[in-house]
Amino acid sequence: MQNLTILGSTGSVGCSTLDVVRRNLDRYKVFALSGFKNVELLARQIVEFNPDIAVVGGEKDLVRLKTLLPVRHSCELFCGKDALVDIAQAEKADIVMAAIVGAAGLEPSLAAAKAGKKLLLANKESLVTSGQLFMAAVKHSDALLLPIDSEHNAIFQCLPNQFDISDSSQGIRSIVLTASGGPFRAWTMEQITNASREQALAHPNWSMGAKITIDSATLMNKGLELIEACWLFSVCPDQVEVVVHPQSIIHSMVRYRDGSILAQMGAPDMKIPISYGLGWPERIDSGASALDFLSLSSLTFEAPDEIRFPCVRLAREAFSAGGTAGSVLNAANEVAVDAFLNGKIGFTKIAYVNELILNQIPVSTLDSIETVLEFDALARSQAERAVSRIAGELS
Ligand code: NAD
Numbered sequence: 186m187q188n189l190t191i192l193g194s195t196g197s198v199g200c201s202t203l204d205v206v207r208r209n210l211d212r213y214k215v216f217a218l219s220g221f222k223n224v225e226l227l228a229r230q231i232v233e234f235n236p237d238i239a240v241v242g243g244e245k246d247l248v249r250l251k252t253l254l255p256v257r258h259s260c261e262l263f264c265g266k267d268a269l270v271d272i273a274q275a276e277k278a279d280i281v282m283a284a285i286v287g288a289a290g291l292e293p294s295l296a297a298a299k300a301g302k303k304l305l306l307a308n309k310e311s312l313v314t315s316g317q318l319f320m321a322a323v324k325h326s327d328a329l330l331l332p333i334d335s336e337h338n339a340i341f342q343c344l345p346n347q348f349d350i351s352d353s354s355q356g357i358r359s360i361v362l363t364a365s366g367g368p369f370r371a372w373t374m375e376q377i378t379n380a381s382r383e384q385a386l387a388h389p390n391w392s393m394g395a396k397i398t399i400d401s402a403t404l405m406n407k408g409l410e411l412i413e414a415c416w417l418f419s420v421c422p423d424q425v426e427v428v429v430h431p432q433s434i435i436h437s438m439v440r441y442r443d444g445s446i447l448a449q450m451g452a453p454d455m456k457i458p459i460s461y462g463l464g465w466p467e468r469i470d471s472g473a474s475a476l477d478f479l480s481l482s483s484l485t486f487e488a489p490d491e492i493r494f495p496c497v498r499l500a501r502e503a504f505s506a507g508g509t510a511g512s513v514l515n516a517a518n519e520v521a522v523d524a525f526l527n528g529k530i531g532f533t534k535i536a537y538v539n540e541l542i543l544n545q546i547p548v549s550t551l552d553s554i555e556t557v558l559e560f561d562a563l564a565r566s567q568a569e570r571a572v573s574r575i576a577g578e579l580s
């Protein structure tokens with residue numbers, strides 16, 4: 186029986202993780218859950234899974250959560266960032282699923298890495314903002330880092346055991362990162378400029394949280410994933426091919442020197458990479474539906490269009506710039522996506538704000554987590570000013 190902490194249990198990945206746990210109650214005991222503001226759902230999860238600890242955002246959320254729970258329950262309740270770090274590094278936690286969205290997930294994810302956990306990483310922003318520090322922490326503590334992002338999980342499955350990109354005998358030539366292309370793949374620039382919130386939130390294949398769904402529509406998600414792949418697999422952006430594959434059946438591939446290409450396929454369902462991470466090195470039931478080849482009409486591939494979707498280029502530039510650039514790009518993007526979701530800026534202004542802030546803030550060496558947080562805050566405040574200017578709130 187392994188004890189599991191789920192950071193972000195009320196989100197899309199968090200709920201899918203609990204779906205997999207529900208099918209494997211003989212293997213996993215939920216030790217801790219975190220739900221931030223969604224206390225209604227968190228209360229239901231506490232009643233069902235009976236964790237030792239649950240964590241919410243602030244004092245008010247804590248008060249509300251208490252009113253929603255039965256009088257007699259044995260779950261200890263906490264709020265705030267420090268409590269997230271505590272459940273991530275707790276001795277009792279064997280496995281930590283890092284599924285908080287955005288840079289808010291960085292500190293608890295890093296705490297799990299430092300504590301040497303079996304770490305299931307969905308929170309790609311941790312690697313985008315501080316890949317260097319994060320990978321060093323994993324190495325130092327001997328944590329087991331398993332990628333949950335479907336593409337990276339696919340790549341992990343297609344790489345040799347104990348892969349080493351620099352070992353020429355393994356013959357790894359490149360990584361092929363597939364992208365669905367999002368809902369605007371076939372739209373003209375003019376149509377994209379006028380895209381509404383609802384249109385951007387209607388992802389053709391995946392059901393996910395709002396932020397990553399918008400990132401998929403701008404292709405910033407692929408940009409973040411490019412950086413994530415570079416850190417996870419020790420490759421440079423030149424070794425990562427991005428290919429648009431609208432059906433999202435092939436989740437990514439590895440190309441070898443002998444001409445072989447290994448691909449991982451399946452239904453577009455996060456329960457597949459989540460169960461792979463939970464069970465590793467064993468395979469367990471996920472509850473995902475089986476892929477029916479006969480119902481697939483075709484698998485198609487095309488090049489990404491970096492004119493209509495400039496965010497992959499921005500991510501490549503940020504990774505090459507190194508240091509604090511990833512943190513700056515990520516923070517600008519979080520602000521811009523939020524502004525778009527709140528109707529303050531148009532869809533194409535997301536990439537505009539990202540590029541503006543990335544070019545505006547000089548790159549500094551990334552020497553500590555404090556530096557990451559400092560540049561995150563700086564980029565947020567400059568991005569917020571840019572948003573206000575675009576929205577006409579500032580002259
Ligand atoms: P979501 O918005 O559905 O859920 C986010 C979770 O984080 C919720 O539990 C929420 O309560 C919590 N949260 C939000 N802000 C917080 C804060 N400031 N402090 C603490 N907790 C906070 O997001 P999601 O779609 O589940 O994505 C989670 C992470 O997984 C993201 O990094 C995303 O990029 C990555 N990911 C998601 C998918 C997917 O299919 N949804 C696929 C690949 C990777």
Ligand code: MG
Nearest residue numbers: 334335336410
């Ligand atoms: Mg992905």
